[in-house]
Amino acid sequence: MSAAKNEEAEVIAGQTSEKYGGQYLTFLLGGEEYGIEILKVQEIKGWESTTSIPNTPTHILGVLNLRGAIVPVMDMRKRFNLDSIEYGPTTVVIVVKMIQEDMERTVGLVVDAVADVYRLSDSDVKPAPDMGCAIEAEFIRGLATVDDKMMILLEIDRLIDLQIIEKEAASAPTLKITAD
Amino acid sequence: MFESCNDPLRMFRELQTFGDLEVHAAGHEVLDFETFNPEECLLEWQLTLSAEVDREQVSEVFAWVEDECKLTIEPILGESTAAVSTAPEVAKPTVDAVVEDAPVEVAKPPAAKAKAKAKAKSASGNKDGGSIRVNIDKVDALINLVGELVITQSMLSRYETDFDESMLDGLREGLSQLSRNTREMQESVMAIRLLPISSAFNRFPRLVRDTSSKLGKKIELRLVGEHTELDKTVLEKIGDPLVHLVRNSLDHGFESPEERKAAGKPEAGVLELNARHEGGNIVIEVIDDGAGINHERVLEKARTSGIIAPDAELTPSQINDLIFAAGFSTATEVSDLSGRGVGMDVVRRNIGDLGGEVFVQSEPGVGSTFTIRLPLTLAILDGQLVRVGSEAYIVPLVSIVETVQVGSEDVNAVVGRTEMFKQRDEYLPIIRLHEIFSIGCDSTAIGDGLLVVAEANGQRVGVFVDDLLEQQQVVIKSLEANYRQIPGISGATILGDGTVALILDLPGLIKLYYDQNRNLDHDATRGRAVWAASA
Numbered sequence: 001m002s003a004a005k006n007e008e009a010e011v012i013a014g015q016t017s018e019k020y021g022g023q024y025l026t027f028l029l030g031g032e033e034y035g036i037e038i039l040k041v042q043e044i045k046g047w048e049s050t051t052s053i054p055n056t057p058t059h060i061l062g063v064l065n066l067r068g069a070i071v072p073v074m075d076m077r078k079r080f081n082l083d084s085i086e087y088g089p090t091t092v093v094i095v096v097k098m099i100q101e102d103m104e105r106t107v108g109l110v111v112d113a114v115a116d117v118y119r120l121s122d123s124d125v126k127p128a129p130d131m132g133c134a135i136e137a138e139f140i141r142g143l144a145t146v147d148d149k150m151m152i153l154l155e156i157d158r159l160i161d162l163q164i165i166e167k168e169a170a171s172a173p174t175l176k177i178t179a180d
Numbered sequence: 181m182f183e184s185c186n187d188p189l190r191m192f193r194e195l196q197t198f199g200d201l202e203v204h205a206a207g208h209e210v211l212d213f214e215t216f217n218p219e220e221c222l223l224e225w226q227l228t229l230s231a232e233v234d235r236e237q238v239s240e241v242f243a244w245v246e247d248e249c250k251l252t253i254e255p256i257l258g259e260s261t262a263a264v265s266t267a268p269e270v271a272k273p274t275v276d277a278v279v280e281d282a283p284v285e286v287a288k289p290p291a292a293k294a295k296a297k298a299k300a301k302s303a304s305g306n307k308d309g310g311s312i313r314v315n316i317d318k319v320d321a322l323i324n325l326v327g328e329l330v331i332t333q334s335m336l337s338r339y340e341t342d343f344d345e346s347m348l349d350g351l352r353e354g355l356s357q358l359s360r361n362t363r364e365m366q367e368s369v370m371a372i373r374l375l376p377i378s379s380a381f382n383r384f385p386r387l388v389r390d391t392s393s394k395l396g397k398k399i400e401l402r403l404v405g406e407h408t409e410l411d412k413t414v415l416e417k418i419g420d421p422l423v424h425l426v427r428n429s430l431d432h433g434f435e436s437p438e439e440r441k442a443a444g445k446p447e448a449g450v451l452e453l454n455a456r457h458e459g460g461n462i463v464i465e466v467i468d469d470g471a472g473i474n475h476e477r478v479l480e481k482a483r484t485s486g487i488i489a490p491d492a493e494l495t496p497s498q499i500n501d502l503i504f505a506a507g508f509s510t511a512t513e514v515s516d517l518s519g520r521g522v523g524m525d526v527v528r529r530n531i532g533d534l535g536g537e538v539f540v541q542s543e544p545g546v547g548s549t550f551t552i553r554l555p556l557t558l559a560i561l562d563g564q565l566v567r568v569g570s571e572a573y574i575v576p577l578v579s580i581v582e583t584v585q586v587g588s589e590d591v592n593a594v595v596g597r598t599e600m601f602k603q604r605d606e607y608l609p610i611i612r613l614h615e616i617f618s619i620g621c622d623s624t625a626i627g628d629g630l631l632v633v634a635e636a637n638g639q640r641v642g643v644f645v646d647d648l649l650e651q652q653q654v655v656i657k658s659l660e661a662n663y664r665q666i667p668g669i670s671g672a673t674i675l676g677d678g679t680v681a682l683i684l685d686l687p688g689l690i691k692l693y694y695d696q697n698r699n700l701d702h703d704a705t706r707g708r709a710v711w712a713a714s715a
Binding site: 054 | 571
C-alpha cells in the first residue's frame, strides 16, 4: 500500500531520488528516439513559422510568440547536423524550460515527432560509450534500452547552452566524458 | 511622536525595568523659533541596555512608535559570562522624528520600513521591489482618464446588442476615442514612473567637493538638465555607475592645478553633468576638461596585462574603448578611489543591463566626455514597420528623420564598397539591411527600395529597405529573457496578427555596419582581423 503510494508520489513528481531515473519524453529525429527529462518540458505545440533572427547560428530558426513571451526555436536536426527534412504534420515544437546561469529560459525544439513517455530507473541508463564525436558526447546523458529499442537520453541544459554553442562555432571543442 | 501621545521617557523607564540603561541624547537640528512645532520630536537618543533580554521584549517597548521614528536594535553579545540560553542584548534605538511638514511625515514611515526591507533583502536575496511617491496631480489625471475610459466603454457597449449599418459611424467614433483614451492613459501611467534626475545628481556637489579636496585638485561642478525626467528603475540603477564615472574623472581625468597652469588651462577644472532627452532616449554626459585619455599609456597597459595582442593595431576610438575592458587599470598604485581594475567594465555592464550604452570621446589635453544613453521607458515605443524581403522590422519612430527614394545616380561608392548618397548638403552612408542581416530582399537596386534616413548617436545613415508598412505602438519584449542579445536588434514585439517582429537598434546597427566594413578591410589587406579585444 505504502509502496504503491510512494510510486504514485513519484509519478506525480515525475522524479525519483535516482540520478538518472525518472520519466522521459521521447521524440523522433531521423529515425532515432531521443529522450529528455519530462520535468523540463513545458508544453508541446504544433509547428508554426517563426521570425528569423539575423546573424545567428543556422540551427536557431528564429523566435516565436508563446502567449506573449518571445521564445527562441531550435531545429534539432540542424543542431545535430542531420539532413533537413520538410516540416510535416507530425513536426512539433517541444517547449522546454531550462536553468542557465541561474536564469530560467524557455526554448522551443523542433523535432520530427514526439514518441512516448517512459519511466526509467537508474539501472536502465547506461553511460554513453565514447563515440569519437566530441560535440555530441557532451550532450548525451546516457543510453537506455526499452523493449529492445535504444533511446538516447539528452542533457537538455547543455544542449541549448548558448555559450557552448558559441564556443563550438569558434573552435573545436574538447572531448569530455559526461556519463560519470 | 508627541502628536500620537507617545512619550519617550515612559519607554525609557520601561526599558530600565530590564536592567541598567544608559541614555545619550543628541539635539538634531537648530530650532527655528518661528516654525517650531512643540509636537515634533527633534531629538535622537542612543540607549545602551545591559540586560539579558530577548529582542522581542525590547522591540515591544517601541511597538507604538516604530512607525514614527528610525529605530535600530542591535544585540551586543557579552564576552565572558555568556550564561545559559539568553544572550545579553543591548537596544540602541535612535528615536528621531525630524518633521518639517505634513507630507514628509507621511514619507517617514516608509523610510524606516525601507531600512527593515533592506535588511530582509540582504538576508534572503530578494528581488527588487520598492515603492514610489507620486505627485497627487498625476494620480488625479490618471483617475480622470479612467473615468473617460469607462464612459467610452459604456458608449461602445451600446452597439453590442442591436447593431445595424447606420450605427457604423458612431462605432468608428467610439473606437477612435477608445484608442485616444488608451494612448493618453498609457502616457499617464508612464509619467507616474518618471522622476527628475536631480535626485541622482544631488549627491554630486558634495562628492566632488570632498573628493577633489582630498586629491588636492580644484574642480568646479556644473549640473545641467536636472529636471530631465526618467524612469524610476533606471534612475535608481544609474546612480552607482554615475558616481563611478565622476570619481574616475576626478581621479584620472583632471590634472593637478600646477599641471593645468603649465598646460595653459585655468587652475580649476570644470566637470559637467548634463542630462537631456534625445528622442526616446535620455542622454547623460559626464564631461571633464582634464588631460584626456593617454593613448600610449592605455595601450601599454593593455598589452602588458594581456587584454590585447602585443601586435594589435588599434584606432584611437578603439583605444578609448579599452578602458571599459575587464581588469584594466592604469593607476600605478591602489588608492581608495581607483586602481583596482574593477570599474569601468562594471559601469558598462550595469548600463547595458538597463538597455543603454556608454561610450567615451576623448582628446588628449582637452578632456573626455563619457556619454550614457538610456531608454526613457522600458516598455513601449512608437515604431515604423519596414519590410525587407519576407521579414518585417520595427524602426523606432523617434530616430527616423525622413524616408526618401533615391536613384542609383545619386549614390557613390567610396573605395568601391561603402555606398554614400547625398542628401542636401550631407553625404550619408547606406546601410543595406539585407546585407547586414544576410536575408533575402526584393531587389538590391537602390531605386527599387526606400532609404529610411535615421539618426543615432548624432550620426545620420540611410537604411535601405524594400518597403514601408504601417506605424504602430509596440510593446517591447526582451530577447535576452530566453535567448541573448543580438547585435543590431534591441528587442522584439508581437504584432497584431500574433507574429513576432524584431526592433532595430540603430546605434547597434551602425556599429555592426562599421565592424563589418572594418573586418572586410582587414580581410582584404591582411587576410585576418587584428582587432583582438572583445568588443
